[in-house]
Amino acid sequence: MKNIWPHAAGRWFGLLLLVVLFGLTGCNDSSDDDSVGDAPAAERTMPDAVPTQVAADPADEGPYTVAENEYNFGRMTVMDWKNGDSYGSDIHGYIQYPQDAEGPFPVLLFLHGRHGTCYDGRGIDDDDCENPIPSFRGYEYISRNLASHGYAVISVDANDINDNDSGPSNGDTGSLARAQLVVRHLDAFRDINQVGGQGLSQLMGKLDMSEIGIMGHSRGGEGVNMTVRYNREQLNPHNITAVYSLAPTDYNTQGVNNVTLASVAGYCDGDVEDMMGNFAYDTSRYALASDPYPKFQLIPMGANHNYFNTVWASDTRPDDWTYIDPEGDDPWCGENAEGNGRDTPALQQAHGLFFIASFFRYFIGHEQAFGPLWSGQAPVPSSICPNGEQSCDDRYLLSVMAPATDRLIIDDTLDPASLTINNLGGSNYFYNMSTFGTCQTNGRPGEGCAVAVPTFNIAEMLYMSWDIPAFYRTQLLDTDVTAYQVVSMRVGISHGDADNEGGQDFDIVLEDMDGNRASVTASDYSDALFCPPGGDFYDDTNRGSQKTTLNAVDIPLTAFEGIDFRHLKALEIEFNRSQAGTIQLTDLVFQRVDA
Structure with a gap:
């Protein structure tokens, strides 16, 4: 088993350092770059849009014999x-x-x-x-x-x-x-x-x-x-x-x-x-x-x-x-x-x-x-x-x-520290969850995350279950995200929970330091929120196809209207579109994806 404590200690040290910096300067510069995109960093107030045209099809033969x-x-x-x-x-x-x-x-x-x-x-x-x-x-x-x-x-x-x-x-x-x-x-x-x-x-x-x-x-x-x-x-x-x-x-x-x-x-x-x-x-x-x-x-x-x-x-x-x-x-x-x-x-x-x-x-x-x-x-x-x-x-x-220079990791969920603190040093909260925790599957058998066996990703991940409206909140500490284009996460709809049989949906909320909030529904931008299809993977006579995987939910930042992207306070995931359910989550990141 890997030693999780150096990473966790680093996060706590990061939080302490941020508190000191806030006391001294009252600001948080999230990038060393002088400019991003078409405008200098100091002049940017909005993230760039992401191209959404139908992908070019390379199927036609080219001009050469x-x-x-x-x-x-x-x-x-x-x-x-x-x-x-x-x-x-x-x-x-x-x-x-x-x-x-x-x-x-x-x-x-x-x-x-x-x-x-x-x-x-x-x-x-x-x-x-x-x-x-x-x-x-x-x-x-x-x-x-x-x-x-x-x-x-x-x-x-x-x-x-x-x-x-x-x-x-x-x-x-x-x-x-x-x-x-x-x-x-x-x-x-x-x-x-x-x-x-x-x-x-x-x-x-x-x-x-x-x-x-x-x-x-x-x-x-x-x-x-x-x-x-x-x-x-x-x-x-x-x-x-x-x-x-x-x-x-x-x-x-x-x-x-x-x-x-x-x-x-x-x-x-x-x-x-x-x-x-x-x-x-x-x-x-x-x-x-x-x-x-x-x-x-x-x-x-x-x-x-x-x-x-x-x-x-x-x-x-x-x-x-x-x-x-x-x-x-x-x-x-x-x-x-x-x-x-x-x-x-x-x-x-x-x-x-x-x-x-x-x-x-x-x-x-x-x-x-x-x-x-x-x-x-x-x-x-x-x-x-x-x-x-x-x-x-x-x-x-x-x-x-995205490449390391084009992303800002909110939470990589690489160890149990994610239950309390994110990579930025901000606190994580789980409100009204019936259960939540961290897990990691063990490769080929797909065991290790009891909410969905098998899960065929080996990333360390969070899991969250709810049976009344609930939400997850992570503090962003006055972060400027104008350099990025999407907020991303990978999500698995846990097939071990019968409440997921119809799929799931949730809202993602960004809140700025002035208290302005903007909400976007995940399914408006992701097709990955269905219950994994197929029969029981461990059936006694035949092995079925059903297994949970972690897939992208990417929301363009331009979809969040009316907030100050230079000063974000928090991100929330609100589970209020279904009565109950369970998800698995990792890789919560702001990214620039249009290189």
Whole structure:
């Protein structure tokens, strides 16, 4: 168990210091910046608005004809850092890029996950298999699209690692081996870009490796997370600045810092059914206090594990959800249940392309049209909605943690001190709650927060239950928030409380030092307040899909009218829109999300 007292003591010291400062100066300067946005800090009286236009859709093919080269650069030795095993792996894959274009092209790399490697049985390595399963071909619908828009996309064959990586109890599950393989591929293409060779001299001088984006799926997701750390340990590291971790495992509990991270966990994942992508986000969001890059948690509510990869989706048993629900009758994730919430393979690949291409075109290509999506406020286009639906934001739950310089943490809830005091040094109060406290779940079983088992986030959190109108109040101590755009929190609607079956709603109130108050209803800006759907996760015969997750409630500050944003006194969450209920809460933050 971690020692909670240094953090708590720091908060109490912070409160004492603030009291002294108030006595001496009567003011509280919340930022060292002389200016924010378009006006000097001293002149600002209102926060900036957040863009709310429909997110740009990257699905259309671009103007470039796509060239492709499949390559094999020989063999390398990879290792397992936990048990010391080593074995050989091919350095094999393909690269797609714009044909007959000048370049240089921003470089992306894709890494598939752990799947069967041979259609006629598992082999020791590819040389023993007459008909290998080309998992690295499963993302061509994404890589070809990106190449048509001017990107060079490498897709890595990791079958040799899949044939050799060990189970969770015996080793690192291939995480280091995959990181070594990724870096070796990048090394090879850096050499090609500089001096040609390897039969790819046409790419000399055409690869822009100043900023690199990497995507990994499943154990490949954990592999690209590990790559961030492993790459930095090399003598000549690559500048990897954006990581898209798609349905990753997280056996090694990795924090991913100093890169932009999107960690994705499908609600109907039947392989990584405990949604370990959420764990990676939870570990990373505060891993480095000065981290200049944003972090994102994305939960596609209808997504399973396999459909993101077209090779896996074409196998004889493509729906991994049937591994744990053989009858397919779970009310939400079961394909045989009437009115289920599942994605078809086509829809899942449509939103796989949408989010992955948008992510890299904004954070690597710096194409500004894709920025509004990653503010957390832009509606998704109808092209990734089920047939006939024009709006479906409730199917894609995106949580945003802004860079350290663009956020002011009210309460991170990292320890039980949050029951009495916030990160600013202000007091916390819980009025008329029937119960409240702190809890943290324990990873894969999802236990530890009794109000909702399983909860598949591992963040430390508050929980609050009420059966009469109640509210939570946290003191803001004359804080100036004009530098920010939203007030954010992550909320879970606890499925263990029957009073939550219809979902929940609440009001968020900001109060200034003059006593002016402004109230906004959470559901007007968030689609995440529904009761988690599906059957009992721990059913005796089948495992259902119902589990609580922590999802964003982001309210634009411009929605709060008639208050002085330069001098905020308190924030309240009022639970008066339902008779009773329970929520779980963390990450109460003011943020600037429109970079």
